[in-house]
Amino acid sequence: MPPSSPDGSPRAAPTPTASRRLHGLREAARLVLPVSCAGCGRWDTALCPECRGLLAGDLTAVEHADAAGALDVRAMAAYAGPVRHMVLGWKNGAREDLAALMAETGARAGRLWARSLDEETRTVVGAGPLLVVPAPSGWVRRARGRLVAAALADAVARGVAAGWPRTGPPREGGRRALSVLSTDLLRRPRFAGGARQAGRSARQRRANRASRPRVLAPVAGLAVLLVDDVVTTGATLGACTRALDEEGARVVGALAVAAAPPPARRTDPVVPGGPVSAPGRPARDRSC
Secondary structure, three states: OOOEOOOOOEOOOOOHHHHHHHHHHHHHHHHHOOOEOOOOOOEOOOOOHHHHHOOOOOOEEOOOOHHHOOOOEEEEEEOOHHHHHHHHHHHHOOOHHHHHHHHHHHHHHHHHHHHOOOHHHHHHHHOOOEEEEEOOOOHHHHHHOOOHHHHHHHHHHHHHHHHOOEOOOHHHOOOEOOOEEEOOOEEOOOOOOOOOOOOOOHHHHHHHHOOOOEEOOOOOOOEEEEEEEEEOOOHHHHHHHHHHHHOOOEEEEEEEEEEOOOOOOOOOOOEOOEOOOOOOOOOOOOOO
16 A cells, blocks of 8 residues: 555655665765764774674773772773774764764663672662762863763663663562662863863873862762763762762762773883893994
8 A cells, every 4th residue: 555645645655766866866975975984994884893893892890090099990992993983083073973872882881880780889879869970071062062971871871770670570560679860960160171181191181180070969878870981090080089979979880981091011121221122132332
């Protein structure tokens, strides 16, 4: 039976000529605006299966976020290679088509986190409600409306709610006995450093993120899960934790899409008197 128009009369199906024209317009658009993978740059695909799979793994503990103190920080991937390209494109607005992928990644992280809690943390979180709080965005990013951490926190909250154990089987009326709220309640002081971290040393990153944010609402007695897009030194998460602790909240962990790799460590021995040559390579003569 042919499709009907809103007034109930039969609507003509697209003709082969119209279909060919539409296909031609799409092909012309691809020539003018070529599509490439947001991760590896492969042509003719917005995101290849290999790059998508990099964000589909398990949560990993971030052991080198020293500035976050004893906070339990976990991430979905390493902030390097294609993952770095994807996150940067999403954050800066160049690849808004990645919003759905990042939401999917955040929800997955929330589910995995909810299912992996130890008994003590589960008891604290289960007393509810749980606040999922994004790291504060810089004032420039906030003015532009690029609140990527807030959007990620919304997805994480949905994932935590979905991953929390039910009180019983669904067919018997079992429900998820946890209230999860995503709330953007932290603000960075206006005098603090800008949001851009690229090109900064680890010490500069810590100084840029060390300013304690303001807490905009009462949080005393509530459990808080922090969310950020990228973890580098952990300074941002550490500052957020201290601010929330001072207001009486209990920060139970932090999740991120990606974590920067640990700093490279020098493996060659350093001795007084000059450099040591690598095996099989003569040392340079610095006497002249």
